[in-house]
Amino acid sequence: MKILIADDDPQIVRALRITLSAKGYEVVTAPDGAQAIAAGIDHQPDIFLLDLGMPRLDGIEVIEGIRGWSQAPILVVSGRAGAADKVEALDAGADDYITKPFAVQELLARIRALTRRVPQDTTAPIAHLGDVTISLSAHSVVRAGAEGEEHIRLTPTEWQMIELLIRNPGKLVTRKTLLTSIWGTEHAEDTGYLRLYVSQLRRKLEADPSHPVHILTEPGMGYRLEGMVG
Template structure:
């Protein structure tokens, strides 16, 4: 079980990392909201422990970014004890909320309760886009045609984008979700980024990039991936 701890307090992070590692969890850490999003995409944690008052992106923005493509449980660990803060976090997509200071045994109990809800079959889907097969677990893209097999190289940003689409098969992924998850909230309106990378992905993955049948544009809203998931 992999847990991502996102908190800008190094003492809290160190204490949680030691405690959770001793309990057998695989721990990944991030010191701010932007790094939390990046670590979430790179490491695909099974559960998130998030502070609300982080720099770069705050906890609510991180929750909203994660919920654009992942249903992994989110436990907010925050010094904010107000009801309004709890409601805002839960409405944004958090699953539970615990306030600092907290008892370690209570935190562990809440983690156990949340991990019982983790689906066992969503960690590494494989998607087929015509002749192209994308394997998230192997981090590979292969095109198999009648007379040749070729490996396709995706850049790190292209991987982030296609993974967000793969984890929402057939569903609209909004431009804001893509921009915020990959580049941060400061680029939430920079749709030029999306057009550039979508164009590059179509050239690599579509049989006819000028007439895409897999990476579909939803005008004015975002993008949708049509393919066969296994």
């Protein structure tokens, strides 16, 4: 079971890492909100432990970003004890909330409870887009043709983008989610990045890039992956 800890307090991160590792969990850490989303995409944790008061992106923005592509349980671990903070976090998509300082045994009990909610089919999917097969676990893209299989190379950024879309099939993935997840909060308005990489993905994955049927644009909002067969 893999847990991502996102907190800008190195002492808390160290203590949680030691405690959870001793209990057999695989631990990944991130010191701020933007790196939390990036680490989530890279490592696909089974559970997220998030502080709310993080730099770059605060915890609420991280929760909203994660919920754009993952349904893994989110446990907020925060010093904010107000009811309004708890409600905001839960409404944004968190599954549970524990206030600092906390008893280690209570934290472990909350994690065990969330573990029971983890679906069993969270492994990296294989997606079929027409004659193109994309395996996230193998990091391979293959197009079937009359003369055999053609292997298609995607750049690391293209992989991040298509994975976000594949993990949210048929649903809108907003421009802000894509930009902050891939390039960080400082590029949240740089939509030129998206147009460039979406164009590249269409050239590689669509049968007719000028008339895409899979990677669709929602004008002014973001992108949607249609026609995917799992």
